[in-house]
Amino acid sequence: MDFRLTKEQLLVRKMVREFAENEVKPIASEIDEEERFPAETVEKMAKLGMMGIYFPKQYGGAGGDVLSYAITVEELAKVCGTTAVIVSAHTSLCCAPIFEHGTEEQKMKYLPDLLSGRKLGAFGLTEPNAGTDASGQQTTAVLDGDHYVLNGSKCFITNGSVADVFVVFAMTDPKMGNRGISAFIVEKGFKGFSQGKHEKKMGIRGSSTCDLIFEDCIVPKENLLGKEGAGFKIAMQTLDGGRIGIAAQALGIGEGAINEAIKYTSERVQFKKRISAFQNTQFQLADMHTRMQAAQFLVYNAALKKQAHERCSMEAAMAKLFAAEAASDVTRRAVQLFGGYGYTREYPVERMMRDAKITEIYEGTSEVQRMVIAANLGVK
Amino acid sequence: MKIFVTVKQVPDTSGTVAVNPDGTLDRASMQTIINPDDMNAVEAALTLKDELGCKVVAFTMGPPPAEGMLRELMAMGVDEGVLITAREFGGSDTYATSQIIAAAIDTYGVEPEDIILAGRQAIDGDTAQVGPQIAEKLHLPQVTYAGEIRKDGDVLTVKRILEDGYMTVKVHTPCMITCIKELNKPRYMNIGGIFECYEKQVVTMTYDTLKDHPLIDKSTIGLLGSPTNILTSFTPPQKGAGIMLPGDGKETTDKLAGILAAKHII
Numbered sequence: 001m002d003f004r005l006t007k008e009q010l011l012v013r014k015m016v017r018e019f020a021e022n023e024v025k026p027i028a029s030e031i032d033e034e035e036r037f038p039a040e041t042v043e044k045m046a047k048l049g050m051m052g053i054y055f056p057k058q059y060g061g062a063g064g065d066v067l068s069y070a071i072t073v074e075e076l077a078k079v080c081g082t083t084a085v086i087v088s089a090h091t092s093l094c095c096a097p098i099f100e101h102g103t104e105e106q107k108m109k110y111l112p113d114l115l116s117g118r119k120l121g122a123f124g125l126t127e128p129n130a131g132t133d134a135s136g137q138q139t140t141a142v143l144d145g146d147h148y149v150l151n152g153s154k155c156f157i158t159n160g161s162v163a164d165v166f167v168v169f170a171m172t173d174p175k176m177g178n179r180g181i182s183a184f185i186v187e188k189g190f191k192g193f194s195q196g197k198h199e200k201k202m203g204i205r206g207s208s209t210c211d212l213i214f215e216d217c218i219v220p221k222e223n224l225l226g227k228e229g230a231g232f233k234i235a236m237q238t239l240d241g242g243r244i245g246i247a248a249q250a251l252g253i254g255e256g257a258i259n260e261a262i263k264y265t266s267e268r269v270q271f272k273k274r275i276s277a278f279q280n281t282q283f284q285l286a287d288m289h290t291r292m293q294a295a296q297f298l299v300y301n302a303a304l305k306k307q308a309h310e311r312c313s314m315e316a317a318m319a320k321l322f323a324a325e326a327a328s329d330v331t332r333r334a335v336q337l338f339g340g341y342g343y344t345r346e347y348p349v350e351r352m353m354r355d356a357k358i359t360e361i362y363e364g365t366s367e368v369q370r371m372v373i374a375a376n377l378g379v380k
Numbered sequence: 381m382k383i384f385v386t387v388k389q390v391p392d393t394s395g396t397v398a399v400n401p402d403g404t405l406d407r408a409s410m411q412t413i414i415n416p417d418d419m420n421a422v423e424a425a426l427t428l429k430d431e432l433g434c435k436v437v438a439f440t441m442g443p444p445p446a447e448g449m450l451r452e453l454m455a456m457g458v459d460e461g462v463l464i465t466a467r468e469f470g471g472s473d474t475y476a477t478s479q480i481i482a483a484a485i486d487t488y489g490v491e492p493e494d495i496i497l498a499g500r501q502a503i504d505g506d507t508a509q510v511g512p513q514i515a516e517k518l519h520l521p522q523v524t525y526a527g528e529i530r531k532d533g534d535v536l537t538v539k540r541i542l543e544d545g546y547m548t549v550k551v552h553t554p555c556m557i558t559c560i561k562e563l564n565k566p567r568y569m570n571i572g573g574i575f576e577c578y579e580k581q582v583v584t585m586t587y588d589t590l591k592d593h594p595l596i597d598k599s600t601i602g603l604l605g606s607p608t609n610i611l612t613s614f615t616p617p618q619k620g621a622g623i624m625l626p627g628d629g630k631e632t633t634d635k636l637a638g639i640l641a642a643k644h645i646i
């Protein structure tokens with residue numbers, strides 16, 4: 001396996017790192033504190049092609065690759081978990097399913113605005129009673145002439161209150177179970193569609209998370225994404241890609257915490273020694289880095305598989321499972337290395353610890369990732 | 381219309397500066413960056429390109445790895461790169477360097493509407509000589525320390541920012557302008573540009589390409605053709621961090637006066 005990055009991928013890392021340091025890091029703490037969506041950052045990222053990295057130029061994408069996308073999310077997450085997930089949810093959960101399952105008309109209609117970042121995307125699968133069990137969809141879609149009528153609600157939708165285009169799942173044939181679920185492209189302005197309450201969260205607090213409400217929502221027939229009944233399959237495939245984005249986010253958060261911990265422990269003096277000179281600090285940082293390095297290999301491997309259009313369910317699940325749990329562990333240890341200061345908002349590691357936790361939960365909990373991995377191993 | 385931008389790869393002086401036993405810089409052990417003032421020149425060129433749709437060509441003289449820097453500039457929007465590289469050019473001081481770059485630009489071809497932009501000075505030499513010398517050798521008008529550039533037909537209006545004020549100068553193209561950091565904020569590379577930059581053209585100009593140009597003579601290029609001799613190089617002692625006193629009221633000036641008095645300066 002060759003993880004040497006291409007010249008282009010190295011430049012992507014350099015460019016995003018500079019951007020993150022100069023434009024994202026200075027406001028990371030503020031947007032967390034104020035629970036403010038960083039619209040100005042999204043505008044800047046859009047101009048730099050960061051909202052459509054691995055999609056072809058013919059649809060308005062940047063013509064890059066999936067690994068460059070993962071690197072971008074990783075570099076953003078090193079300084080701000082919120083900014084990373086805005087890119088990840090938009091790219092993996094909205095742009096990708098439209099690109100992979102949309103008709104040519106749908107692609108030409110939606111992708112240029114999404115990939116150029118003029119519009120923001122989101123994904124609506126989770127419902128109050130359909131979380132880990134996504135097959136229990138209660139939102140319904142009934143065909144009525146030239147349109148579908150959607151009724152129901154979605155919850156915990158990332159980018160929910162700020163997105164313009166949503167890929168939404170609803171039951172078109174309840175008798176068919178999973179195979180009765182269909183996917184739709186819903187626009188913010190569709191009649192009967194509204195965005196609900198903003199969730200107050202533990203971490204990624206600058207990211208918008210809200211309910212989506214469908215009350216006799218009229219969705220044109222041509223906005224059915226894929227075939228009727230193919231929704232569950234589309235959702236699962238989309239989440240395979242999404243997990244690479246979240247795994248990259250977790251990877252970046254963990255790496256960012258290590259960067260902060262190295263800096264702090266090299267300056268902080270106790271017992272007349274820099275605390276980096278204590279073996280405990282050195283061993284902690286060595287373990288932390290080793291875990292994140294292993295996570296990086298898993299994330300990059302999953303990204304390369306997706307890039308090669310190979311099946312990557314298990315690789316994406318392993319990457320997300322490992323990176324998320326490593327990020328939670330590493331950020332917790334970083335706070336410990338900072339001691340009391342780490343528990344304050346004066347330093348970023350407590351934010352990173354709060355941000356890391358969600359990566360074990362959204363786009364499939366760690367338990368779901370284990371189910372996916374076990375199923376791929378044929379363990380029943 | 382074309383805009384030529386001259387750029388230099390320099391050691392990142394924010395890191396450790398290493399010096400060889402003979403007094404020259406140990407460039408191999410230092411990280412390199414694109415000279416900061418040159419980035420302002422590149423941004424000025426790209427801003428004019430956005431406005432006027434002209435072609436931007438970046439010129440650099442250096443060892444073959446300097447091509448990487450040209451690719452980064454292309455990922456920002458520069459159309460073409462010219463890498464001037466040859467053993468014969470090694471060891472050139474500002475006089476010899478400007479001789480070679482002027483010959484390269486002349487070989488590429490300067491037309492009536494063209495503009496040459498350079499950074500004011502490089503952070504490794506701090507001479508601010510190469511830009512003006514290129515202009516002299518190409519017999520072009522030059523305006524240095526540009527903090528603002530406007531183009532109207534074949535006339536450029538340039539605001540020169542000097543230590544004790546500013547000066548507005550009009551100049552006809554073709555001309556040379558050297559740029560300072562107050563001119564603009566350089567843009568980032570963009571993802572689309574990164575994935576195109578290795579498809580763009582980098583022209584390599586060697587000694588053979590330029591040897592017949594009237595400016596090129598063994599006695600005017602390379603170490604031999606350089607009137608400057610470096611006696612020694614050293615890392616100056618670090619200055620302490622300055623103190624910033626924000627605010628414009630009496631309270632701030634009182635505070636400042638207090639600090640100066642405590643240091644027996646006033």
